[in-house]
Structures are given as structure tokens and as C-alpha cells.
Amino acid sequence: MELTQAEAVMDLIHARSERALAAAQRQLQGQLGKFLEELIKTAILNLAKIEVYIDFPDEDLPTENRLQVAEALDSVLRGTLRLLATQAYGDLLRDGVKTVLLGAPNVGKSSLLNALVGADRALVSPEPGTTRDYIEERLQVGPHLLRLIDTAGINPEPGALERRGMEKTAECLTKADLIIWVIDASLPCPTLPFEFAQHILPEKTLLVRNKIDLVSSQSSSSQTFSTLGELGARVPLLVSAVTGVGLAELRTAIIALADGLRPTLFVEEHIAINARHADALRRAAEGFQAALSGLMAEPPAPIELVSGDVRAGLDALGEIAGRVDNERMLDALFANFCIGK
Ligand SMILES: Nc1nc2c(ncn2[C@@H]2O[C@H](COP(=O)(O)OP(=O)(O)OP(=O)(O)O)[C@@H](O)[C@H]2O)c(=O)[nH]1
Numbered sequence: 001m002e003l004t005q006a007e008a009v010m011d012l013i014h015a016r017s018e019r020a021l022a023a024a025q026r027q028l029q030g031q032l033g034k035f036l037e038e039l040i041k042t043a044i045l046n047l048a049k050i051e052v053y054i055d056f057p058d059e060d061l062p063t064e065n066r067l068q069v070a071e072a073l074d075s076v077l078r079g080t081l082r083l084l085a086t087q088a089y090g091d092l093l094r095d096g097v098k099t100v101l102l103g104a105p106n107v108g109k110s111s112l113l114n115a116l117v118g119a120d121r122a123l124v125s126p127e128p129g130t131t132r133d134y135i136e137e138r139l140q141v142g143p144h145l146l147r148l149i150d151t152a153g154i155n156p157e158p159g160a161l162e163r164r165g166m167e168k169t170a171e172c173l174t175k176a177d178l179i180i181w182v183i184d185a186s187l188p189c190p191t192l193p194f195e196f197a198q199h200i201l202p203e204k205t206l207l208v209r210n211k212i213d214l215v216s217s218q219s220s221s222s223q224t225f226s227t228l229g230e231l232g233a234r235v236p237l238l239v240s241a242v243t244g245v246g247l248a249e250l251r252t253a254i255i256a257l258a259d260g261l262r263p264t265l266f267v268e269e270h271i272a273i274n275a276r277h278a279d280a281l282r283r284a285a286e287g288f289q290a291a292l293s294g295l296m297a298e299p300p301a302p303i304e305l306v307s308g309d310v311r312a313g314l315d316a317l318g319e320i321a322g323r324v325d326n327e328r329m330l331d332a333l334f335a336n337f338c339i340g341k
């Protein structure tokens with residue numbers, strides 16, 4: 001078993017959602033290892049192609065070979081960056097989808113958190129400004145793990161303590177994967193100050209009209225949302241945290257939005273690297289990038305330097321699965337070139 005598979009066993013044990021489980025299973029089957037192996041193979045082969053010329057200092061690396069090697073290293077670099085791009089998805093699987101409940105005071109954010117979690121987790125009261133600090137709960141919604149965060153309500157005229165709560169809300173928003181924007185269905189349509197509104201991207205936001213139990217069905221269908229911009233043009237979700245109406249639809253909508261957070265770069269959607277992999281991949285990318293720059297410079301960098309950079313990239317890739325040893329390098333060197341002929 002290689003290192004990535006051993007890590008997958010750990011991920012399997014800690015998996016808290018179907019998606020995390022599926023990703024861990026694929027990694028256990030060696031999916032990540034195989035992808036890395038391909039990159040390593042190509043890099044070793046091309047390292048061999050240039051190191052031949054270190055051993056024969058009278059000959060220069062012909063331009064044609066140089067371009068071939070550069071092209072191959074470029075594909076290794078792109079593969080490395082593609083893997084690196086799955087880190088955000090890996091974080092999402094391991095830590096949960098960061099979902100922020102946002103809205104004016106008293107609209108029922110804490111009540112919604114309690115209703116979704118199925119427990120009295122956050123304090124609820126008819127007084128506005130109940131929640132000051134943010135409250136976080138993990139829960140499963142369909143195949144996803146959610147980190148649901150209840151925040152202090154956005155008050156246009158806050159007191160000192162409320163203002164500090166709102167600063168924390170703004171900070172939460174900048175890191176949110178999803179936003180549930182709650183408005184009170186029994187009140188006129190609200191607006192949000194710019195410092196909050198700027199973070200509300202329509203593709204990651206659900207508009208929820210809570211307290212629908214207080215509103216007759218006629219008046220709820222006639223309300224317009226002209227102050228809410230692009231989001232206002234959508235049909236909002238109608239829910240009641242008190243009666244439970246609309247909560248199933250809210251869960252379905254959350255699942256649909258969370259599904260959209262998957263990386264689109266991979267057909268094999270289950271690759272999701274961890275922080276250790278990301279650190280090594282970043283160093284690998286640096287090595288391959290430096291080698292490429294050296295090869296493509298005019299005049300090209302000395303071959304010893306280029307080879308050193310490729311080796312640094314290879315070592316970093318090798319760290320992820322185990323190690324790339326010199327034996328393998330020599331094998332490739334002798335298998336592909338008629339040295340000593
Ligand atoms: N009728 C009705 N009342 C609700 C509903 N949801 C919440 N409430 C009531 O609205 C009041 C405020 O609810 P909270 O959940 O504390 O509201 P909040 O948005 O967290 O408020 P802050 O923490 O002050 O920002 C409470 O009295 C709740 O019982 C609902 O769907 N229907």
C-alpha cells in the first residue's frame with residue numbers, strides 16, 4: 001500500500017458524508033496514485049533525455065530534443081496544477097460545505113439553524129439582536145456534510161456590540177461556500193448594506209422567505225423583490241422554521257447548490273487532495289516551471305540546472321506516494337538510450 005492509500009484509510013474512517021466516503025474509496029483503490037504515477041513516468045523519461053547530455057559534455061542538447069522535452073514537462077506541469085486545483089474540493093469533503101445563514105435581525109436565522117439541525121442549538125427570542133457571536137453546527141444534508149453557520153443579524157443602526165457581531169458576519173461571508181439569505185416573509189422587502197451585498201454571488205446563494213406561516217398565500221405570491229437585484233428575479237423558497245413547511249425543499253435546494261461546487265476540471269470527479277498533497281504539489285509545480293523556463297530561455301540554461309529543477313519537481317511528486325529513487329532514474333536512462341554504443 002502506498003502512502004496515499006494509507007491516507008485514504010484514514011479518510012474512510014473519518015468520512016462524514018457520502019461524497020467524502022466515495023472520494024476516500026477511490027483514493028484507496030489507488031486513483032490518485034495512478035494519476036501521479038503517470039506524471040512521474042513522463043518526468044523521469046524526459047529527465048533521462050536531458051541527463052544523457054550531462055554525461056556527454058561535448059554534445060549540446062539539440063533544439064529539437066529541447067522542444068520535445070519542454071512540451072512533455074509542460075504537460076507534467078499542467079497535470080500537477082490540475083491535481084492541485086482539487087484541494088478546495090478536498091477541504092469541502094473533509095471539513096464540510098461552509099454555509100452561512102445571513103439576514104436582518106429577527107428574521108428567524110437561529111430558528112432555521114435549529115430546525116435544520118433538529119435540535120435547540122441556538123438561542124431564539126422575539127427580540128432582535130439575539131445572536132451576537134456566530135454559531136456553527138455540522139450536519140448532513142443529502143450526500144453532503146454542511147458546516148452551517150448562524151450569524152448576528154444585519155442591523156442598519158447597530159449598537160456597539162451588534163457592530164462587532166456584524167463584523168464577524170462579514171468575515172464569515174468572505175469565506176462562505178454557500179449563503180442562505182433569510183428574509184421575513186411578513187415584512188417589506190429589505191436591502192443589505194454594500195459591505196454584505198458585495199459577497200452575495202447569485203450562484204452560491206439561496207433566497208429564503210421565512211415565517212411564511214404568518215402570510216396569506218395570496219399576499220406572498222404578489223410580493224416583488226426589486227431591491228434584491230438578480231436574486232430577486234428568482235422564485236424564493238418559502239419556509240417556516242416554526243411549522244417546518246418548506247424545509248424539505250430547502251434541503252433539496254442546498255444539495256443542488258452544493259453539487260455545483262465540485263471541480264469541473266476532472267472527469268474523474270472523486271480526486272480531492274489533502275493539505276499534505278497540496279504542499280508537495282506546489283513545490284513540484286515550482287520545479288517543473290523553473291525547468292521549463294530554463295529550457296525555453298535564449299540561450300537555454302545549462303542542462304545541469306534544468307535537470308536539478310526537474311529532479312526537485314520529481315522529488316516533491318515522489319513524496320506524495322512514497323519516493324522516486326535513483327535506481328528508477330538509471331533504469332529509464334539505460335532502457336531508452338544506447339549509452340556506450
Ligand atoms: N411565526 C413564525 N415565527 C418565527 C419563524 N421563525 C422564527 N420565528 C420567530 O421569530 C423570532 C426571531 O427568531 P430568531 O430565530 O431568534 O431570529 P434571528 O434571525 O436569529 O434573530 P437575531 O439573532 O436577532 O438576528 C422568534 O420569536 C421566533 O420564534 C417562523 O417561521 N414563523
Ligand SMILES: [Mg+2]
Nearest residue numbers: 109110130131
Ligand atoms: Mg439569531
